[in-house]
Amino acid sequence: xxxxxxxxxxxxxxxxxxxxxxxxxxxxxxxxxxxxxxxxxxxxxxxxxxxxxxxxxxxxxxxxxxxxxxxxxxxxxxxxxxxxxxxxxxxxxxxxxxxxxxxxxxxxxxxxxxxxxxxxxxxxxxxxxxxxxxxxxxxxxxxxxxxxxxxxxxxxxxxxxxxxxxxxxxxxxxxxxxxxxxxxxxxxxxxxxxxxxxxxxxxxxxxxxxxxxxxxxxxxxxxxxxxxxxxxxxxxxxxxxxxxxxxxxxxxxxxxxxxxxxxxxxxxxxxxxxxxxxxxxxxxxxxxxxxxxxxxxxxxxxxxxxxxxxxxxxxxxxxxxxxxxxxxxxxxxxxxxxxxxxxxxxxxxxxxxxxxxxxxxxxxxxxxxxxxxxxxxxxxxxxxxxxxxxxxxxxxxxxxxxxxxxxxxxxxxxxxxxxxxxxxxxxxxxxxxxxxxxxxxxxxxxxxxxxxxxxxxxxxxxxxxxxxxxxxxxxxxxxxxxxxxxxxxxxxxxxxxxxxxxxxxxxxxxxxxxxxxxxxxxxxxxxxxxxxxxxxxxxxxxxxxxxxxxxxxxxxxxxxxxxxxxxxxxxxxxxxxxxxxxxxxxxxxxxxxxxxxxxxxxxxxxxxxxxxxxxxxxxxxxxxxxxxxxxxxxxxxxxxxxxxxxxxxxxxxxxxxxxxxxxxxxxxxxxxxxxxxxxxxxxxxxxxxxxxxxxxxxxxxxxxxxxxxxxxxxxxxxxxxxxxx
Numbered sequence: 080x081x082x083x084x085x086x087x088x089x090x091x092x093x094x095x096x097x098x099x100x101x102x103x104x105x106x107x108x109x110x111x112x113x114x115x116x117x118x119x120x121x122x123x124x125x126x127x128x129x130x131x132x133x134x135x136x137x138x139x140x141x142x143x144x145x146x147x148x149x150x151x152x153x154x155x156x157x158x159x160x161x162x163x164x165x166x167x168x169x170x171x172x173x174x175x176x177x178x179x180x181x182x183x184x185x186x187x188x189x190x191x192x193x194x195x196x197x198x199x200x201x202x203x204x205x206x207x208x209x210x211x212x213x214x215x216x217x218x219x220x221x222x223x224x225x226x227x228x229x230x231x232x233x234x235x236x237x238x239x240x241x242x243x244x245x246x247x248x249x250x251x252x253x254x255x256x257x258x259x260x261x262x263x264x265x266x267x268x269x270x271x272x273x274x275x276x277x278x279x280x281x282x283x284x285x286x287x288x289x290x291x292x293x294x295x296x297x298x299x300x301x302x303x304x305x306x307x308x309x310x311x312x313x314x315x316x317x318x319x320x321x322x323x324x325x326x327x328x329x330x331x332x333x334x335x336x337x338x339x340x341x342x343x344x345x346x347x348x349x350x351x352x353x354x355x356x357x358x359x360x361x362x363x364x365x366x367x368x369x370x371x372x373x374x375x376x377x378x379x380x381x382x383x384x385x386x387x388x389x390x391x392x393x394x395x396x397x398x399x400x401x402x403x404x405x406x407x408x409x410x411x412x413x414x415x416x417x418x419x420x421x422x423x424x425x426x427x428x429x430x431x432x433x434x435x436x437x438x439x440x441x442x443x444x445x446x447x448x449x450x451x452x453x454x455x456x457x458x459x460x461x462x463x464x465x466x467x468x469x470x471x472x473x474x475x476x477x478x479x480x481x482x483x484x485x486x487x488x489x490x491x492x493x494x495x496x497x498x499x500x501x502x503x504x505x506x507x508x509x510x511x512x513x514x515x516x517x518x519x520x521x522x523x524x525x526x527x528x529x530x531x532x533x534x535x536x537x538x539x540x541x542x543x544x545x546x547x548x549x550x551x552x553x554x555x556x557x558x559x560x561x562x563x564x565x566x567x568x569x570x571x572x573x574x575x576x577x578x579x580x581x582x583x584x585x586x587x588x589x590x591x592x593x594x595x596x597x598x599x600x601x602x603x604x605x606x607x608x609x610x611x612x613x614x615x616x617x618x619x620x621x622x623x624x625x626x627x628x629x630x631x632x633x634x635x636x637x638x639x640x641x642x643x644x645x646x647x648x649x650x651x652x653x654x655x656x657x658x659x660x661x662x663x664x665x666x667x668x669x670x671x672x673x674x675x676x677x678x679x680x681x682x683x684x685x686x687x688x689x690x691x692x693x694x695x696x697x698x699x700x701x702x703x704x705x706x707x708x709x710x711x712x713x714x715x716x717x718x719x720x721x722x723x724x725x726x727x728x729x730x731x732x733x734x735x736x737x738x739x740x741x742x743x744x745x746x747x748x749x750x751x752x753x754x755x756x757x758x759x760x761x762x763x764x765x766x767x768x769x770x771x772x773x774x775x776x777x778x779x780x781x782x783x784x785x786x787x788x789x790x791x792x793x794x795x796x797x798x799x800x801x802x803x804x
Contacts, residue, residue, distance in 0.1 A: 111582030608620075
């Protein structure tokens with residue numbers, strides 16, 4: 080009778096016993112040298128691009144607004160030093176569709192000391208000396224001896240002044256919206272139409288409404304900025320609390336892993352349950368309030384987001400969302416109850432590993448510092464690249480003109496043929512550009528900046544994963560713990576990763592960066608084709624974005640496990656990725672039982688920290704608790720600091736729990752490798768602890784319970800394989 084073939088033949092051969100293997104190999108060589116050289120060359124090119132951008136760019140174009148001649152308002156050492164604000168002659172023209180094409184309002188812009196604070200028309204101000212003296216602050220030079228009609232014809236003054244407020248160094252009308260819906264400017268209802276004729280406000284309501292959307296958006300941004308200035312220190316306190324809670328959870332998991340996991344599960348259910356209860360109370364309390372039954376569709380978009388909290392449908396949506404999340408979590412806990420017990424044992428083992436490698440808890444700070452440097456370099460380079468163009472001036476004319484939108488020179492425009500053929504035209508600053516070789520390839524340099532940003536950021540993340548994997552693998556493969564563990568496992572692993580495996584890190588991060596840049600290009604194409612694409616194109620783009628999103632997730636999974644294998648065996652990236660993938664496929668059920676259930680439990684821990692800090696932030700910033708009424712800052716939108724604290728808390732919790740997740744993944748791969756190499760005998764003892772050996776037994780029991788019918792072909796255990804060998 081022919082011998083039955085082992086099941087794992089489809090996914091590679093299991094590792095054989097090696098008496099010389101004692102954990103992460105120290106006598107190793109450099110891997111993926113070609114990719115390492117390519118990465119170094121690209122980094123040098125990135126530095127060259129930064130130097131070129133810094134030599135050509137002018138960040139003043141971002142800091143200071145520019146007038147119609149391209150001059151900077153408020154720049155020190157210039158005649159405009161005392162005029163830091165930009166004033167628009169006719170702000171209504173900024174609502175023109177041409178702004179989207181030219182990125183410039185087709186109206187005269189000039190630098191002023193302060194924004195106008197009173198309503199005034201040129202026709203009325205011209206007859207009163209004191210008023211006209213004030214009006215001249217917002218006009219060009221050369222008004223002497225000219226009539227109102229001539230001043231308006233030559234575009235030397237705006238037809239009217241409206242009360243304005245500065246925002247981002249620019250003057251925007253101070254629109255007041257009354258309860259009845261009437262929109263006015265200041266306290267006036269009369270306007271000049273730009274030709275010296277006075278109209279009633281109702282004739283210009285349509286024009287005002289066109290600008291209202293833009294101005295309201297700017298007002299919201301201003302209110303958000305003011306909220307941050309009022310609450311930034313409270314936000315920092317909330318983030319510090321999140322960090323302390325995260326650290327406390329990690330420490331308690333070290334000593335009370337089993338208890339803390341169950342406490343974590345119960346607390347998550349209770350926190351979400353309280354959220355459902357609170358939303359239900361709010362929903363019931365609004366039943367008797369007038370106007371609370373308005374639907375969100377009828378309400379539309381409101382810049383004051385607190386309005387939505389007075390609508391019953393908002394709280395009903397919150398109830399439904401939280402209830403769905405609660406039901407999903409409870410069902411998962413019910414169906415995974417046996418696997419959760421096994422995963423808790425793995426978390427206990429990870430806690431012991433972190434207890435011996437406590438410096439791993441602080442390694443995310445190093446990763447955060449490196450990522451901050453990468454982000455800062457990318458942002459500064461992007462700013463300098465985007466501001467390295469030269470000022471381009473174009474002809475703007477309200478009437479028909481053959482030279483409209485053509486490039487002009489403001490110095491001699493008044494005597495040019497363009498001005499003679501189009502007497503009412505103006506030569507205004509349009510945008511920044513250029514015709515040199517550098518300016519022609521500027522978009523390519525911006526693309527290179529973005530691509531190297533992705534590559535460097537992924538490299539830093541990969542370096543952190545490999546460093547932690549090497550440290551935790553040193554713990555696992557130490558036969559006598561802690562005597563056989565290196566004195567400084569984190570520093571030893573970091574040194575090995577940089578010295579031998581920079582090429583492997585660059586290779587894995589390069590593959591991921593290419594996929595990410597393709598996703599960015601797909602989003603860019605989708606944005607450019609909006610409004611012009613047909614259903615087939617939209618469907619194709621949607622499929623491509625979905626496929627590349629899935630591909631990115633898969634590559635991240637492969638890279639993460641490949642870095643673990645590189646940290647242990649010191650092989651190149653492709654070999655390590657293949658070995659890791661086949662090892663996981665040979666232990667597919669264990670992956671589902673242990674690894675993914677453990678990830679789910681750690682996610683619940685992050686969710687609990689975010690929920691606790693979020694509830695505290697809600698009651699503090701919303702003023703719902705009387706004890707905080709005098710302490711909480713007075714805000715326009717109290718959801719601004721709440722969302723900031725919630726997002727920041729999740730990132731902080733993710734940083735701490737990522738160490739646990741990396742520890743679990745490393746121990747899991749070492750665990751599977753140990754089962755294939757050894758059999759637990761005196762000659763070939765397991766490196767795993769007794770608790771992990773118990774996990775093996777429980778895991779086998781779960782497999783036998785869940786797969787009672789899978790007898791042939793079967794997946795033999797390690798002892799069966801050894802007997803056959």
